[in-house]
Amino acid sequence: MKIFDTDAIGEKWLRKLAGHTSRRSMVSRLGLALVAAPAFPLLPVSRAEAAKPDRSPEAKTAFARNAQSSDDTECNYWRYCAIDGALCSCCGGGIHSCPAGSEPSPVSWVGTCINPDNGKAYLIAYRDCCGKPTCNQCFCDNTDRQTQIYTPQLNNDIIWCFGTQSMQYHCSTAVLVGGAE
Amino acid sequence: MKIFDTDAIGEKWLRKLAGHTSRRSMVSRLGLALVAAPAFPLLPVSRAEAAKPDRSPEAKTAFARNAQSSDDTECNYWRYCAIDGALCSCCGGGIHSCPAGSEPSPVSWVGTCINPDNGKAYLIAYRDCCGKPTCNQCFCDNTDRQTQIYTPQLNNDIIWCFGTQSMQYHCSTAVLVGGAE
């Protein structure tokens, strides 16, 4: 159960990122907000529920059971367990790189995906690259633990282009934030 | 040859429309401009050429040979011999009617089409309806006597939305201007 305890993840990363200083302090602050996202809101109901889903690696989702770790231009690349949109890796960018002329949104939705190589769970920030027309390559829509807008940080439909010069959606990256163990 | 002598058509309609008065005078002026369009430019070369195409009803184009006169929501309806775009008849409008909220451009490109019922040629004004998103119904692209932009009044690719509040292309009508005999 612990692996996917998003509250615990959030607290850990809050502390970790709060420790950052230097020139990346603003990134840290935003990163903190970002990573704080999955930590809140507290979920009294789901936590209390007996029926809380079993998210242990032993009972992986259909996506996780079929994921691969060699080709980040395919929808079943392991980090893409909750991505929705065009893969920046197919659009001149990369797994954590925006294509030329586009700009990564400092805030994003997040997913918790299992790396098939080591069976461990990682926190992934799906940062949209913004300011270019939608890239028409490699559209994926994976939905592991993807929820509705009232839990925005887990929703992959929102245009996550905040604080960027243009809010036009271009493509999505899957940035590894850290282990979720 | 006479049937498709666009110069003669133009002169006739010029006179006819110039005779209009009353509240439609502006329509007449624009109509005049519109109908004047196929009359000019004079085509010294083509007229001089021995190889000028035979456009008599006896040698109809492939479109004219297959045209019908019963259904104006089909691309092979006779008036559509040079239309390019969505048929307004499929978009809540009609053969000479713009769908609600859109606006007919007072100027247009033109075609000369043969009515299969009587074998006669008619001058058709393809007036674009403007100011709504492109209607995605009944796309047609017929090209009888359709030329390039240096002869704009016979080109069906240009967005013919001039003098309308919005220049957004919505759909195209095929307004019967008169006989071309």
Added chain:
Amino acid sequence: MKSFSIWQRGMVAALAVGVAAIGFPAQATDPHGLEPEESDIVTIETPKPDWFYVRAGWGIDGTAIYDGRSGKMIGIVNSSQLSDMAIDPAGRFYYVSESIWSKGNRGARQDMVTVYDSKTLKLLTEITIPDRILVDERKQNFILSDDGKWGYVYSFSPASAVNVVDLTKRKFVQAIELPGCAALIPNPGVGFSALCSDGTMATVAAPTGKAEITHSAPFFAASDDPIFENFAYDPAKNMAVFLTYTGLVYTAKMGAAPTISQPYSLQEAAGYAPATTKPLSVGWYPGSRQPTAYHAASGELFILMHMGEYWSHKAFGDEIWVLDVASRKVVRRIALKEPAAHIEVSQGADPLIFLNDEKSAGLILDAKTGEEKHRIEMAGAGVISAAPGL
């Protein structure tokens, strides 16, 4: 060259002088006649019970109106990308909540509720608002009060708020912060409600004034078994109908303190075991972009269902299950030839179902028999609305 030049100068002069004064009088000319015609502009009826409104889809402007009986297009309501549309309950106006930049994908952002006359589809005015969420495929981000006097526009900046618009005076009233909540629910006589990430329902009373926010007790698992947005609301019963990813059905009697029912399983209502959130457990699940449609007069909920495992909640529907919400029974199942992404049902006495997929293929079915009535190519790939039960 000269004559051509004269033609052009003449036309330009005419345009410059008189375009605003041009009238195109309507004529009753036979469209297949051979007499010279003039151009005119169609005027349409106010919303009819068999009409559907279909967004063109991602990246494409426009919301097409179709008459479900004839399968024909009535017209198109202007609507920019990521906009939301709401229909005046009295049928006089279409309201489009939209965000437009002054230079396409750049420049100054302009958020507004744009007002269109329902008969002419002409733009009447724009009501400036401070912000709104940018997301596609949702119907709960822009709702109206039952009397049509107020509009509520959901905003996410990324702070969560609701913009209140006075549709009578056509002006913005105020923004109400609504942290952790979204998916607006009509709540006549009170204000509006919303679903929250802590599993509660928030109710905003007096949203045009003091805007007091209260919360229900938590009743659903927002992260583990979320309630689908695009849920149903029954105006006659003043009741919302919710469905979760696993197929739990909740009803909520709206009011100052909404009363939320104990849930029951949709799958059990069809004779199956209830679905679970566990991996490796295959069953029928609800899903797609717009998974439910509700016919108020009969109390029937139409649900797009597919076979799969949990977290497949965006998968398109292979069957429509028809749930009698009150009797808790799935009374019909309609198998689909092609998987559907959106479902809507008309509110008249002989209801029609409108389905589409992401390739824009539209399908109209008889809601009672499932019989195919019309197929519309390029109907639109986005969210579908039905005319209100006028």
Added chain:
Amino acid sequence: MKSFSIWQRGMVAALAVGVAAIGFPAQATDPHGLEPEESDIVTIETPKPDWFYVRAGWGIDGTAIYDGRSGKMIGIVNSSQLSDMAIDPAGRFYYVSESIWSKGNRGARQDMVTVYDSKTLKLLTEITIPDRILVDERKQNFILSDDGKWGYVYSFSPASAVNVVDLTKRKFVQAIELPGCAALIPNPGVGFSALCSDGTMATVAAPTGKAEITHSAPFFAASDDPIFENFAYDPAKNMAVFLTYTGLVYTAKMGAAPTISQPYSLQEAAGYAPATTKPLSVGWYPGSRQPTAYHAASGELFILMHMGEYWSHKAFGDEIWVLDVASRKVVRRIALKEPAAHIEVSQGADPLIFLNDEKSAGLILDAKTGEEKHRIEMAGAGVISAAPGL
């Protein structure tokens, strides 16, 4: 709820204060690594000889850059609907001639040439111009002088004119009325030329100054056998290559008074009888949206051909005919599996052909052998340009 609210307020505050100051330093992290990463932004090379530029198509923004060798996307140049792109001959900039309304399909019209840095694809500036034509699928409506100092933007309002833009000073210079002519042709050292509806070629000398217009003698039948726009220009030979609907090939040596060759028949060059304008005469005709592509170094013209009757000039191509323009021989014919709407050829030593259709399927062929090199789904459905032979 409280903590959620605090999160949001914190994030909003952070955004308000510091967004402009954010740097995302590039990292050489293995994309498949398991260490925490930061976001960065790619910088690309200046135009390479194997690069193609493909407009997304009708109603869709953007011009995608593909590396023809790898078949991979390099990036996207911003380009709004009905825009035209030109590439700085020195490879430093992409220029987009475009028309944008302040409220999407309404509001104030803004015509401009937008300048993008070719390495960062960032917008550098906008050069306001008075007007331009609204039409899709054309390459001759926006051309640059050979030294890259001047841009010529065709305008149709519906009066015909050319807007001259100083690309060094980044400002509009003047509009030159050009009645009855369109389809701009480079004319180094002179200005530019254009094709006219009276069958002549117009030449505009000193377009940045006095702009003197002269006309050639009539040489083609503009209404009866028009020359296709999207024709070819050979910078080394300073020669334009024209093709008419029936397949007549003209070459024009550009200059103050261009010298236009006697035409010959493309079909005859392939061993057939010349094609005619007569109905009921079936043969091979050139056609499609962008029917020709020219490889300057070899002097080969690649033409999309289909079987049909006259006035079928928009029909997609079923074969590519490769014409050696100088020797007047069709030297190769390449049969296509799927009809193509646009053709372009790269200018390097081992040229590649890029084809697409209206469903956006892109195909890259070896221009010498016709061998299929890459297939790109959703490559773009619009006009294709090749990088200049740098």
